[in-house]
Amino acid sequence: MPAADPSAIRILAEVVANCCEGGAHHRLTLRVPGWPGFAPGQFVMLSPGPVGAVPRSDPLLPRPMAVFREHADERGPCLEVLYKRSGRGTHLLAAAVAGESIALVGPLGSGFRAPSAPGAALLVAGGTGIASVFELARTLADERAVSVLLGARRAEDLMGEADFAELHVNLEIATEDGSRGTRGLVTDLLEKRLAAEPGATVYACGPTPMMQRCVEIAAAHGAACSVSLENNMACGFGVCLGCAAPRTSGGFALVCCDGPVFDGRDIVWSQLP
Amino acid sequence: MSADIDAVLEVDTRVDLAGIALRNPVLAASGTFGYGSEFAPFLDLRKIGGFVAKSLTLEPRVGNPPPRIAEAASGLLNSISLENVGVEAFIHEKLPAIPEGVVVVTSAFETEIDRYAEVCRRLTGVPRIAGIEINASCPHVKSGGIEFGQDPQVLRQLVRSVRRATTLPLLVKLSPNVTSIAEMARVCEGEGADGLSLINAVQALEVDVERRRPVLANGLGGLSGPAIRPIALRMVWQAAEAVKIPICGIGGIDSAQDAVKFLLCGASAVQVGTRNYLNPSAAQEIAEGMQAWAKGRGITRLADLVGTLEMPRR
Numbered sequence: 001m002p003a004a005d006p007s008a009i010r011i012l013a014e015v016v017a018n019c020c021e022g023g024a025h026h027r028l029t030l031r032v033p034g035w036p037g038f039a040p041g042q043f044v045m046l047s048p049g050p051v052g053a054v055p056r057s058d059p060l061l062p063r064p065m066a067v068f069r070e071h072a073d074e075r076g077p078c079l080e081v082l083y084k085r086s087g088r089g090t091h092l093l094a095a096a097v098a099g100e101s102i103a104l105v106g107p108l109g110s111g112f113r114a115p116s117a118p119g120a121a122l123l124v125a126g127g128t129g130i131a132s133v134f135e136l137a138r139t140l141a142d143e144r145a146v147s148v149l150l151g152a153r154r155a156e157d158l159m160g161e162a163d164f165a166e167l168h169v170n171l172e173i174a175t176e177d178g179s180r181g182t183r184g185l186v187t188d189l190l191e192k193r194l195a196a197e198p199g200a201t202v203y204a205c206g207p208t209p210m211m212q213r214c215v216e217i218a219a220a221h222g223a224a225c226s227v228s229l230e231n232n233m234a235c236g237f238g239v240c241l242g243c244a245a246p247r248t249s250g251g252f253a254l255v256c257c258d259g260p261v262f263d264g265r266d267i268v269w270s271q272l273p
Numbered sequence: 274m275s276a277d278i279d280a281v282l283e284v285d286t287r288v289d290l291a292g293i294a295l296r297n298p299v300l301a302a303s304g305t306f307g308y309g310s311e312f313a314p315f316l317d318l319r320k321i322g323g324f325v326a327k328s329l330t331l332e333p334r335v336g337n338p339p340p341r342i343a344e345a346a347s348g349l350l351n352s353i354s355l356e357n358v359g360v361e362a363f364i365h366e367k368l369p370a371i372p373e374g375v376v377v378v379t380s381a382f383e384t385e386i387d388r389y390a391e392v393c394r395r396l397t398g399v400p401r402i403a404g405i406e407i408n409a410s411c412p413h414v415k416s417g418g419i420e421f422g423q424d425p426q427v428l429r430q431l432v433r434s435v436r437r438a439t440t441l442p443l444l445v446k447l448s449p450n451v452t453s454i455a456e457m458a459r460v461c462e463g464e465g466a467d468g469l470s471l472i473n474a475v476q477a478l479e480v481d482v483e484r485r486r487p488v489l490a491n492g493l494g495g496l497s498g499p500a501i502r503p504i505a506l507r508m509v510w511q512a513a514e515a516v517k518i519p520i521c522g523i524g525g526i527d528s529a530q531d532a533v534k535f536l537l538c539g540a541s542a543v544q545v546g547t548r549n550y551l552n553p554s555a556a557q558e559i560a561e562g563m564q565a566w567a568k569g570r571g572i573t574r575l576a577d578l579v580g581t582l583e584m585p586r587r
């Protein structure tokens with residue numbers, strides 16, 4: 001991972017593909033000329049809908065999306081985003097067809113840092129947070145043992161499982177209804193693995209209660225735990241001050257530029273919205 | 274052949290806003306453009322008219338707890354509560370980072386009139402600062418903005434006091450949350466303001482029906498974005514009818530055509546706000562779009578558009 005994360009560009013990206021992968025899950029591939037690369041954990045702001053002289057006004061805000069991974073084809077750099085069709089913004093995103101333009105600002109935020117300790121890495125992800133940790137898993141797997149623990153309510157709520165299966169990682173899955181993998185919470189899987197690998201470093205991205213629990217479990221085992229917060233954002237680059245998260249040391253951090261990755265102990269979890 | 278037409282039809286985009294010479298009428302609005310240099314990766318700061326920096330207080334300020342923003346229909350609700358680095362950090366850390374040749378207008382906000390005046394005194398005489406905009410209109414700080422901008426007597430005292438505190442071009446940014454914008458405009462003109470900026474965000478409330486609570490942690494917030502544009506146009510027109518000092522039009526400007534609408538209603542210049550978040554290149558695109566719009570219609574001077582709306586008279 002590079003010392004400094006690549007800085008942002010704004011560009012009209014071309015939709016290469018935008019496929020439904022079952023249920024509400026979609027995979028968007030964008031061609032992004034001039035894409036500077038990204039650090040695992042960085043994200044982009046996407047504005048689907050009309051671009052140009054009269055821009056879209058409703059829904060107004062762009063949507064932050066983790067960069068799932070990147071590749072290059074004969075026409076240049078492309079990146080992939082996994083998303084769940086849930087609100088108005090993601091419905092609009094799902095309607096974008098190949099050849100259309102989507103305004104993109106990114107890569108944004110400061111990403112994950114490699115573990116300072118030599119041990120294994122345990123990546124815990126749930127919901128759309130799964131997309132944030134794929135590139136982290138891939139890069140860390142080159143240098144150390146990596147376990148990826150994915151959680152979802154039901155089997156059909158899991159996204160990107162097949163992609164993780166192709167990595168050199170130990171993949172474990174928990175669903176609340178037991179329809180895939182172990183029945184129960186993904187944080188239970190973390191408890192077990194951390195007991196087996198005491199020197200491990202924990203990374204977590206997903207629903208707030210899941211991340212909070214991961215931070216508690218890691219602390220109980222004396223392990224470091226980085227989290228990637230998913231916040232509402234208006235700008236994504238530190239100027240609207242809308243994405244504030246309360247800091248343990250007082251005041252607020254900006255999730256879009258101080259994060260989205262934080263040391264789990266630096267966040268006042270009880271005061272998160 | 275088309276090159277000939279281009280040469281003949283150069284559009285003069287320059288405007289004078291309250292003694293501030295602008296290369297074009299498009300500024301970025303306070304609170305939506307950070308301290309300027311954040312936008313350097315996304316546009317050429319020398320290709321916009323200028324920008325108004327985030328409102329400054331005497332001391333640094335921390336904002337409200339989250340959630341601070343919420344999406345509304347064609348709008349954004351915010352309760353940031355004027356988080357800022359403070360006037361000294363702006364002068365010594367932020368200002369030097371702004372490239373030469375960029376028009377920088379500062380914005381002052383405080384909770385008491387004397388403190389407003391002190392912020393203005395500290396900004397006066399600092400090289401590179403082209404003017405001061407008094408934020409008399411922030412709709413979400415209980416102890417501050419709203420009272421100043423809503424009560425004509427308080428506004429009169431405020432403008433009188435800051436006018437004495439600075440020789441810089443002085444703009445007063447008005448609150449839309451008033452019964453008569455014309456009255457507020459006249460008060461400012463009477464006390465020696467060089468110009469007016471309007472409108473600030475419109476006081477608003479969004480509700481979470483399941484929790485039966487406001488969506489914003491602060492309760493009330495300020496609505497900005499395209500949703501408020503027709504309100505802003507109306508108020509700019511009314512203010513322009515009431516005073517002779519120049520007006521900077523603000524509220525939901527998304528496109529060059531939107532900016533032209535404000536000029537027609539009587540604004541000499543405009544400020545782009547919320548759209549900067551959504552498209553950090555927007556201010557430059559709008560400035561260039563205005564020039565292209567004028568060119569396409571054979572208009573040679575943008576300033577000639579100001580106040581040319583034909584309002585039916587009853």
Ligand SMILES: Cc1cc2nc3c(=O)[nH]c(=O)nc-3n(C[C@H](O)[C@H](O)[C@H](O)COP(=O)(O)O)c2cc1C
Nearest residue numbers: 302303304328351408473497498524525526546547
């Ligand atoms: C998040 C946010 C913060 C703002 N902060 C300030 C501020 O510090 N000072 C100020 O005078 N106006 C502030 N404003 C108001 C804007 O400058 C502008 O008047 C308002 O948003 C209307 O314009 P728009 O619809 O183009 O956004 C802020 C607006 C937003 C959305």
Ligand code: FES
Nearest residue numbers: 236238240241256
């Ligand atoms: S989203 Fe605007 S400051 Fe973070």
